[in-house]
Amino acid sequence: MIKVEKLTKRYGSFEALKGVSFEVEEGSVFSLLGSNGAGKTTLIKIITGLLEKTSGNAYINGIQVGSGVDIKRCFGYMPEQPHIYDRLTGREFLEMMGSIRGVDKKALKDKIARFSEVMEIEGALDAEMGSYSKGMKQKVIFANSIIPDPPNLILDEPTTGLDPRFKKFMKDQIKNQAEKGKTVLMSTHITSVAEDIADVTAIINGGRIVAQGTPEQLMEEHGCKNLEGVFVDVVNDERKPA
Amino acid sequence: MRGNLLELFSYEILKSYRSMKERMHDHPIMTAWFIILLITGFWGALYLIEYASTIENPLITPSRGDIIFVLFFFIFVKSTVEMSDNTLRNKKLKHLFSSPISIRGILYVRFLKIFWYNMLLVALSASIVSLLVPLFDISLPIDYFFFPHLYALFLLAPLVGTNLAVISHLKSIPKRLVGIAVYGQIITLVWRITHINILATTFFIYVGILTTLSLAVLFLIPPLFLESWKKGVTTATESPLRLHQAGDFLPQRIPKAIRRVAEKEILIRWRRREAPASIGIVVLIGVALLYFLHLLGPKPDLDLGLGKYFYPILIGMSLYLAVVLQTVIPSLSLFGREGSRLWVLKTLPVKSTDIVWGKTISMLFYTPLIPLAIAIPLPLILGYPPLLVLFSFFVSVVMIFSFTGLGVWAGSRFPNFNEEVDGAPDVMTMYTILIACLIVGAVLTAYPMFVFQIDRIVGVLTIIFSADVSALILHLLVDNSAKSYESIEVDM
Numbered sequence: 001m002i003k004v005e006k007l008t009k010r011y012g013s014f015e016a017l018k019g020v021s022f023e024v025e026e027g028s029v030f031s032l033l034g035s036n037g038a039g040k041t042t043l044i045k046i047i048t049g050l051l052e053k054t055s056g057n058a059y060i061n062g063i064q065v066g067s068g069v070d071i072k073r074c075f076g077y078m079p080e081q082p083h084i085y086d087r088l089t090g091r092e093f094l095e096m097m098g099s100i101r102g103v104d105k106k107a108l109k110d111k112i113a114r115f116s117e118v119m120e121i122e123g124a125l126d127a128e129m130g131s132y133s134k135g136m137k138q139k140v141i142f143a144n145s146i147i148p149d150p151p152n153l154i155l156d157e158p159t160t161g162l163d164p165r166f167k168k169f170m171k172d173q174i175k176n177q178a179e180k181g182k183t184v185l186m187s188t189h190i191t192s193v194a195e196d197i198a199d200v201t202a203i204i205n206g207g208r209i210v211a212q213g214t215p216e217q218l219m220e221e222h223g224c225k226n227l228e229g230v231f232v233d234v235v236n237d238e239r240k241p242a
Numbered sequence: 243m244r245g246n247l248l249e250l251f252s253y254e255i256l257k258s259y260r261s262m263k264e265r266m267h268d269h270p271i272m273t274a275w276f277i278i279l280l281i282t283g284f285w286g287a288l289y290l291i292e293y294a295s296t297i298e299n300p301l302i303t304p305s306r307g308d309i310i311f312v313l314f315f316f317i318f319v320k321s322t323v324e325m326s327d328n329t330l331r332n333k334k335l336k337h338l339f340s341s342p343i344s345i346r347g348i349l350y351v352r353f354l355k356i357f358w359y360n361m362l363l364v365a366l367s368a369s370i371v372s373l374l375v376p377l378f379d380i381s382l383p384i385d386y387f388f389f390p391h392l393y394a395l396f397l398l399a400p401l402v403g404t405n406l407a408v409i410s411h412l413k414s415i416p417k418r419l420v421g422i423a424v425y426g427q428i429i430t431l432v433w434r435i436t437h438i439n440i441l442a443t444t445f446f447i448y449v450g451i452l453t454t455l456s457l458a459v460l461f462l463i464p465p466l467f468l469e470s471w472k473k474g475v476t477t478a479t480e481s482p483l484r485l486h487q488a489g490d491f492l493p494q495r496i497p498k499a500i501r502r503v504a505e506k507e508i509l510i511r512w513r514r515r516e517a518p519a520s521i522g523i524v525v526l527i528g529v530a531l532l533y534f535l536h537l538l539g540p541k542p543d544l545d546l547g548l549g550k551y552f553y554p555i556l557i558g559m560s561l562y563l564a565v566v567l568q569t570v571i572p573s574l575s576l577f578g579r580e581g582s583r584l585w586v587l588k589t590l591p592v593k594s595t596d597i598v599w600g601k602t603i604s605m606l607f608y609t610p611l612i613p614l615a616i617a618i619p620l621p622l623i624l625g626y627p628p629l630l631v632l633f634s635f636f637v638s639v640v641m642i643f644s645f646t647g648l649g650v651w652a653g654s655r656f657p658n659f660n661e662e663v664d665g666a667p668d669v670m671t672m673y674t675i676l677i678a679c680l681i682v683g684a685v686l687t688a689y690p691m692f693v694f695q696i697d698r699i700v701g702v703l704t705i706i707f708s709a710d711v712s713a714l715i716l717h718l719l720v721d722n723s724a725k726s727y728e729s730i731e732v733d734m
Binding site: 045048049050051052069070072073075077079081083084085087088092096097099100101128130 | 476498499502503505506509510513514581582583584585586588589590591592593729731732733
């Protein structure tokens with residue numbers, strides 16, 4: 001479970017997050033929907049401990065963010081950009097990370113074999129990752145986030161830059177993980193992704209959550225046929241001078 | 243087209259200026275310290291040249307030609323490294339290659355940038371020297387023609403550096419070897435013309451010919467530039483050494499998390515060919531020491547009583563150089579190089595201290611070679627008593643521990659996340675830490691050396707105590723680095 005309470009982040013006089021609060025239930029997919037620069041990645045980076053918060057709190061499985069090492073066992077993370085070690089092979093990376101996260105050696109080998117087959121990367125697994133395409137790197141990073149079997153998944157724009165086939169695969173995988181009881185927090189700027197897989201969607205704009213609910217609730221409230229309409233409606237409303 | 247190139251050049255200069263301004267603004271104390279050290283360093287170097295010129299031994303007394311050649315060589319190496327690191331291994335250059343600017347234009351702008359900064363460096367150095375020489379009444383072995391000679395070579399040095407960097411990055415090994423073998427001769431020619439007794443006009447004619455030749459190479463080289471850049475930024479698809487095949491190569495008694503982080507670092511450094519290069523340099527320093535022995539004999543005939551201390555001083559300087567090159571400089575980019583990949587380490591359930599220890603162990607991994615190549619062989623060959631050989635060994639241990647600690651500390655405290663330079667430290671941080679290493683090394687070894695002169699056994703015990711102190715320094719600095727690492731925000 002992930003809980004965020006009045007989280008703020010300031011860069012000098014610029015306020016990137018303005019008191020964001022929400023809660024992600026166990027076994028559900030929560031999507032943060034927002035345009036570029038809305039604050040999605042900043043929020044996710046604070047929750048994963050990559051950035052310091054200015055005020056407020058965030059908890060993963062009841063443990064306060066930034067309070068030590070144990071919290072890092074509670075989540076798997078996939079960043080927006082697949083920056084990864086070019087000089088390691090995919091297999092070395094997955095083995096090393098899995099081993100540090102305490103996955104048993106034999107189980108780790110089996111999981112890597114299984115995931116690489118499912119993700120169609122087994123042929124490239126022994127090549128250095130510098131030779132991988134962006135999509136292949138994303139697959140390796142996604143595998144890295146789920147192999148240790150953490151109770152929470154935090155995914156920053158998981159479907160961006162993927163071909164339609166793998167985008168569909170990724171969406172199925174995310175839903176599948178939630179069905180297994182995992183808590184999934186993901187950010188996206190693609191409304192259809194949120195519509196397809198999110199149980200709850202929060203629209204974030206200018207560092208604030210401006211609308212929140214199930215996709216169906218949001219569409220009904222705003223009288224729109226899809227989330228794209230809701231998103232445009234909400235963001236345009238926000239931009240109107242008071 | 244010319245307008246585009248000028249605009250690109252101005253942009254490059256502006257970018258570097260802003261980055262430098264930002265660093266100075268963020269670290270004002272470090273900047274002030276850097277300026278003090280810079281001036282002190284110049285004073286020290288000038289004093290050393292003055293001192294060396296009073297020793298009447300033609301083999302080691304620096305001549306005008308030696309000084310000119312050393313300065314030429316310094317600028318040449320600096321230019322080669324800058325061209326290799328900032329251009330030929332810079333992935334971001336793809337934006338320029340896909341823009342409507344010719345490859346020739348991109349190469350010339352990169353060369354001009356190197357040339358521009360070299361000129362600034364020369365101007366700054368000349369100003370400091372002009373200030374210090376009359377102030378401290380330093381007498382240098384240079385004459386009226388020294389500066390014209392030097393300036394004549396300052397266009398040639400970055401030209402040779404740029405051309406050789408491009409040639410040495412070519413994909414085709416035969417082309418690379420032939421290019422280096424043929425064009426590399428220019429360095430031998432510069433050494434020759436700086437050392438033969440010729441008229442100033444003849445010197446300028448020779449330098450003019452070499453410069454014209456190098457300009458012609460720079461004019462012809464653009465078709466090879468793209469090949470070199472592609473080679474520089476492309477990584478191999480097949481790994482020469484696979485971890486899952488090599489198995490765990492660090493002792494099992496090291497905690498798993500630390501071991502894994504260290505193994506990752508060691509493997510990456512090996513594959514980037516940094517480790518083999520640093521091993522090569524240490525071996526080369528060892529060979530150079532033996533060459534000195536061959537050249538000067540076991541008891542060099544030097545004035546001022548220097549003869550007795552010549553080899554100990556040489557070993558000390560070589561150890562400093564080897565440790566700095568093998569651990570300190572790589573340690574300075576310990577976290578800067580991680581750059582946008584830092585999320586991997588930051589989201590691992592591993593204590594910050596363990597991450598920093600893992601990285602520190604990877605830096606120490608190849609250091610046993612330093613005593614084996616430098617601290618032990620020469621004293622043994624010189625027939626020094628075993629206690630002195632032991633003393634020399636512990637001096638290397640002192641330097642390895644304390645210097646690595648300083649490097650790791652600075653690498654975590656002042657990381658440079660500029661991906662264009664692959665996280666390499668800025669000049670201020672590097673210079674300050676190199677001087678700090680010199681001071682710490684001198685402090686930790688001076689007293690044991692003094693004691694060793696009086697009583698050898700107590701002297702060895704004292705240097706062992708210094709080695710313990712240096713291990714403690716390493717430990718404390720790694721712990722402190724962990725705090726700095728914790729406060730690094732991954733906002734890239």
